[in-house]
Amino acid sequence: MKKLKNEKELVKKAIEYGMKYGEQRGVVEFEATDSSNEKIEYIYRLLVHDKLIQPLPEDQVSQVTMKHKLAIWASKQK
Template identity: 80%
Template sequence: MKKIKNEKELIKKAITLGTKYGEVRGAVQFEATDSASEKIEYIYRLLVHDKLIQPLPEEQVSQQSMRHKLAIWASKQP
């Protein structure tokens, strides 16, 4: 997995965009107490379900790999 230059900023952008996408779609209502890792996992699984990103093989799914996939997805968003 290749390191992305500004991955931390892209993760923040992905959480913001993913949260907004999930709420508009009516699939999720995040609470202020939800951790970033919970949000990342839910957003990743929602985007995979909606076929907006390619799923990872189940044995390769980890917090780090989900963060990486979401960073790539966020980098392609306007």
């Protein structure tokens, strides 16, 4: 897995976009007390469920790999 140039910023954007997406779909309401790790996992699983990103093999799912997948997804959003 090759790290992206501005991966941290892309992860922040992915969380922002993912929260909007989930709330617009009406499937989730994020709380201020939710940790970023919880948000990342929920957004990742939601995007996989909606077939917007390819799932990772279950034995490779971790915070690092989920962040990377979300960063790639965010880089393709407008």
